[in-house]
Amino acid sequence: MLGVGGQRPTDFDFDLIVIGTGAGGGVAAHAAVSAGKKVAVIEAEKVGGECPNFGCVPTKALLQAAETYEIAKHGGQLGVQASNVSFNYPAIKAWKDLAVRHTGTSEGEQAYASEHITLISGHAHFLSPWTISVGRRRYNAHKFLIATGTKQIVPPIPGLAETGFITYREAIDLIKPPKSLFVIGGGAIGCEFTQLFNTFGTTVHLADFAPRLIGQEDPEVGELLEALFASRGITVHTSARITRIVKKGSKKIVYFEKDGQTHEASVEQILLSTGKAPNTDLGLDNAGVSWDHSGITVNRFMQTSSKHIYAAGDVVGPFRFTHTASYQSRIAAHNMFHTKKKFSADYKAVPRCVFVDPEIACVGATEQRLREDRFEYQVGAVPISLIGRSNTSNMDTGFVKVLADRYGVLLGASIVCPRAGEMIHELTLAIQHGLRAQAIVETIHAFPTWSEAVRLACQKIKSR
Amino acid sequence: MKHIVKRAGHTESYDERKLYASVYASCLAVREPVGSAELVAKEIVRLVGEWLNNKHEVSSHDIRLQASKHLKVINPDASFQYLHHKVIY
Numbered sequence: 001m002l003g004v005g006g007q008r009p010t011d012f013d014f015d016l017i018v019i020g021t022g023a024g025g026g027v028a029a030h031a032a033v034s035a036g037k038k039v040a041v042i043e044a045e046k047v048g049g050e051c052p053n054f055g056c057v058p059t060k061a062l063l064q065a066a067e068t069y070e071i072a073k074h075g076g077q078l079g080v081q082a083s084n085v086s087f088n089y090p091a092i093k094a095w096k097d098l099a100v101r102h103t104g105t106s107e108g109e110q111a112y113a114s115e116h117i118t119l120i121s122g123h124a125h126f127l128s129p130w131t132i133s134v135g136r137r138r139y140n141a142h143k144f145l146i147a148t149g150t151k152q153i154v155p156p157i158p159g160l161a162e163t164g165f166i167t168y169r170e171a172i173d174l175i176k177p178p179k180s181l182f183v184i185g186g187g188a189i190g191c192e193f194t195q196l197f198n199t200f201g202t203t204v205h206l207a208d209f210a211p212r213l214i215g216q217e218d219p220e221v222g223e224l225l226e227a228l229f230a231s232r233g234i235t236v237h238t239s240a241r242i243t244r245i246v247k248k249g250s251k252k253i254v255y256f257e258k259d260g261q262t263h264e265a266s267v268e269q270i271l272l273s274t275g276k277a278p279n280t281d282l283g284l285d286n287a288g289v290s291w292d293h294s295g296i297t298v299n300r301f302m303q304t305s306s307k308h309i310y311a312a313g314d315v316v317g318p319f320r321f322t323h324t325a326s327y328q329s330r331i332a333a334h335n336m337f338h339t340k341k342k343f344s345a346d347y348k349a350v351p352r353c354v355f356v357d358p359e360i361a362c363v364g365a366t367e368q369r370l371r372e373d374r375f376e377y378q379v380g381a382v383p384i385s386l387i388g389r390s391n392t393s394n395m396d397t398g399f400v401k402v403l404a405d406r407y408g409v410l411l412g413a414s415i416v417c418p419r420a421g422e423m424i425h426e427l428t429l430a431i432q433h434g435l436r437a438q439a440i441v442e443t444i445h446a447f448p449t450w451s452e453a454v455r456l457a458c459q460k461i462k463s464r
Numbered sequence: 465m466k467h468i469v470k471r472a473g474h475t476e477s478y479d480e481r482k483l484y485a486s487v488y489a490s491c492l493a494v495r496e497p498v499g500s501a502e503l504v505a506k507e508i509v510r511l512v513g514e515w516l517n518n519k520h521e522v523s524s525h526d527i528r529l530q531a532s533k534h535l536k537v538i539n540p541d542a543s544f545q546y547l548h549h550k551v552i553y
Contacts (some may be wrong), residue, residue: 280516
C-alpha cells in the first residue's frame with residue numbers, strides 16, 4: 001500500500017507532490033491544481049523559497065535604496081542640491097522587509113490553502129520511488145516534482161569556519177553596514193553586495209580566483225565592472241587565492257596569494273559568495289533518481305531517471321535564476337499530465353542580469369563559447385556614450401555588444417548600461433526566434449532611450 | 465525516535481550500536497588498529513547521527529551510503545569493505 005520496499009502503491013494520497021515552494025515548485029503546484037489535480041507541497045524552510053525571502057527581492061530592494069542614496073548625493077551635477085543627504089540603515093532594512101512582504105510570501109500558506117493545496121512543513125525524504133517521509137508521516141503520490149533549490153558552498157579555507165563569516169542570507173538582515181568587508185567570490189551575488197555596501201560607506205575588498213569579475217560572461221563586462229569598482233574605491237583582487245583567515249581581536253585578517261605574493265587585508269566582516277550546491281539530500285537513491293555534484297539529472301522534458309519524478313529549478317540547472325526555475329516548472333507541470341504533446345526546455349535565450357550600477361545583462365552565447373565551438377561569428381558593439389539618452393542622463397559608461405552568425409542571425413548579447421535588465425529582452429526575443437540583426441535595425445526605436453544603443457550595435461552586423 | 469526502513473519494507477528503530485559494530489568490523493578487516501577502529505566507528509556514528517537530525521525515517525540504504533561517504537574520507541579501504549562486505553564474503 002505504501003510502496004516502501006519498491007513496489008508501486010495501488011492508490012495514491014496525491015496526484016502530485018511538489019518538494020519545495022520556490023519558483024521551481026510553486027508554479028507547477030498551481031498549474032496542476034488548475035488542471036484539477038490533488039496536490040501537496042512540502043517546504044522545509046520559508047514558503048516561497050529563496051528568491052522572495054533571501055535572494056532577488058531583498059537584495060534588489062536594498063540596491064534600490066542604495067541607488068536612491070547615490071542619486072541624491074550626486075544631484076549637484078544636474079543642479080539639484082540636497083543638503084545633509086544621509087541614510088538610516090534600520091529604516092532601509094525595514095523597507096527591504098516591506099518589499100519582501102509585498103511579494104505575498106507571508107500569505108503563502110493561505111494562498112495554498114485557498115487553492116486546496118496541502119502544505120506540509122518539514123524535510124522530505126524518499127523511502128521508495130512513490131513514498132516520501134516528512135516528519136512522522138508518509139505520503140505517496142502518482143507524480144513528484146523536486147524543486148529543492150541550492151545551498152551555499154563553504155570552501156575549505158583554513159580558519160574560515162573558526163573566524164566566522166556571513167552569506168547573502170545574513171547580509172540582507174544586517175542592521176548596520178560593516179565598516180569594512182571582504183567579499184569572497186566575484187560572481188553576481190558578490191558584485192551586488194560589493195556595490196551595496198560600498199554605497200553605504202563600507203570599505204570593500206572583493207576577491208575571486210578567476211582572472212576577472214562575472215567570469216562566465218564576455219571579458220569586456222568583467223573588465224569594465226572592475227574599472228568601475230576601482231573608481232569607487234573598491235579594492236578588487238582577481239586571480240587571488242585565499243590561503244587562510246585569522247581572527248585578531250575584533251578584526252578578521254584575510255591572507256591571499258596574488259601574482260605569487262602573499263597579501264593581507266584586515267576587515268570587520270567576511271561575506272562568502274562562492275557559489276551554491278544543489279540540495280540533493282532527500283533520499284534520491286531510494287527513488288532511483290540520478291544525480292551528481294551539479295544537480296539532479298533531467299532530460300529535456302524535465303523528467304528524472306525515475307520517469308514519474310520530475311525536477312526543476314536550481315537543483316537542476318544549468319542556470320540558477322528564478323525565471324529559469326519557473327520556466328522549467330511550467331514545462332514539468334505540462335509534461336506530467338499531458339502525454340500527447342510534450343514541451344521541452346530550450347536554453348538558447350536565457351537573460352542573465354547583475355544589478356550593479358550600471359546594470360549588466362547578457363543573453364545567449366558568449367564569445368568564448370562560440371570560439372570553443374569553432375563557430376564563425378561577427379561582433380557589433382557600441383559605447384552608450386554615442387546615444388542621446390547618455391547625454392541627457394549624464395551617464396556615459398557602458399556598451400552594447402551583439403554577436404551574430406555570418407548571415408547576421410543574432411546569437412548572443414552583452415549590455416552594460418543603466419536599465420540593461422529591461423533592454424536585454426528585445427535581444428532575448430530576437431535570439432529566441434532566430435531573428436537577424438537587420439530586423440532590429442529596421443525597427444523604430446524611440447529617441448532618446450537607452451535601447452537606441454541596441455539598434456546601433458545591430459547596425460554593425462553585416463547581413464548576407 | 466528515528467526509524468529505519470529495511471529492504472523488505474518493514475521498519476525498525478535506529479540502533480547506533482549496529483552501525484558502530486559494522487564500521488568497527490570493517491576497520492578491523494583492513495588491519496586498522498583496535499583503538500583507532502573504535503575512534504573511527506565513534507566518529508562515523510556521530511556524523512551519521514548529525515545527518516539524521518532533521519529526518520524521522522530513512523532507509524537502511526541511506527545509512528549505508530552516509531556511513532561509507534564519511535568513512536571514505538577517513539579510511540577508503542574500510543569504506544570499500546563496509547559497502548561491499550556482502551559481496552566479498
